[in-house]
Amino acid sequence: MKFPYCQHRHSLPDPKAPALEIQGLDVSYSSGDKLALKGFDLSVSAGSALALVGPNGAGKSTLFKAICGLLPIRGGNIRVFGHSLGACHHRVVYLPQRSEIDWHFPISVLDLVVMGRYVYLGWFNKPQKKDIEIASQALQEMNVLDLADRQISQLSGGQQQRVLIARALAQNADLLLLDEPLNAVDVTTRETIGEVLRKIKAQGKTVLVATHYYDQEEGRYDKAIYLKDGKKIDGTNHIDDPHKGCDCTE
């Protein structure tokens, strides 16, 4: 018996609808605050890979947080696979920046990755053998299965990032929102993440990546959207100078 976390039923995607459709989106962190996103429009077709490029504070994380329901929407509309927000939690996964996790919490790497299965388990159900297998497989894809029993506080920055991506993979979502997955990670981790992104795209999943490194990864994406001060800006201005408007100094 299932007791889902959300009162909405998990809906099947509308095959004709884009993976993500945003119209006139206004978002602020609290009521009365300056808008962090203003009148933002975006349409992302299913199976595509999109880069969100912009300096710190441009609104990339804000956009992701609004899409997955972490921030209230002040105006406009977001539809995911043709449904309003909250109708298909298991189909959307958000990879947060690493600082948003309590890395000192006393659990193992495998425990953390199994959490990617909770959306399917709901209240009262414990993870089953199948969930452990899926989590282990995700760790294997990220080349960190040997860390499964390690306490999460003992991970390096690159390992933390791989483990978080493994949790996102374990959720088996159709729309992945990855916030700076390549930020401050070693070369091996960057290559592993790049390879996994290619596989995800090949599986027909939709990927949005907030990145500072678009000039180095341009080939991975179908399109780039440039943001500045909470608004989309003309990307063509950046083709010749990918650093323009983007804080690429890490």
Next chain:
Amino acid sequence: MHYLTDPFQYVFMQRALIAAVIIGLLCAALGTFVVLRRMAVVGHALTHSALPGLVVAYLVGSSLFGGALIATIVTALGIGFLARDESVYEDTLVGMIPNIMFAFGILLISTTKSFRDLFSMLFGNILGVTDADLHLILLIAGISLVALFLFYKELKLFSVDPGYAKTIGMPVKSMHYGILLFLSFTVVVGIQAVGTVLTNALLVIPVAAARMLTDRLGRMMLLSCVFAVLSAVGGIYLSYYFGSSSGASIVMFAALIFALAWVYKFIQKKIA
């Protein structure tokens, strides 16, 4: 051997032992999440908030448990409610409201011109637990421990990554209020053993000791429970044989366990 068994020829000591074990288990189990979620200061605040409820209940002759429970729940939910719009920081409210409640409790006591029961309210009296108290302790601890078992998985995720918990549809605000509610229950039960001033110590010290010895949540919770029960039972013996305050004895026993854990950790680091 008779030193261990002698105290329990008395019914009040048997009741105290059962109450101590249950309170220890509850404080340690919930205390694990209180410590890991960095809510120790909230626990401290709630223990102080219980005082006016206790005094009012004493003055009108109703259940002290009921009075303390209402006062802590009102405080816990009040802090959560006032912190919602972030016009005042939650830690400011936590530092402010319980002190006002504590002062109000002292004010009420001073108007009664009788300080007879102040000592047991502030520092607990587990040797004075009645049958009715014991039933209530069992009920509250039973409900709280079952809730902790049922929502263990969700509490883990909510503690390590509340953002992700929200994205998969978990009602994180309700869970926060739920933790505050069960913390109120635990505080009220703990007050019986160690009083308003020292209850937070029973919530925090056994968990802090366990945290030094393991980095796994399950083991940490188990060790915390063992340490809390040892402290509670050890405190009862101290209180029985030396006539010391039961609440203070329990907390000092917990402090001794913490000191031993610290020394063990220190030696382990030196050897490694």
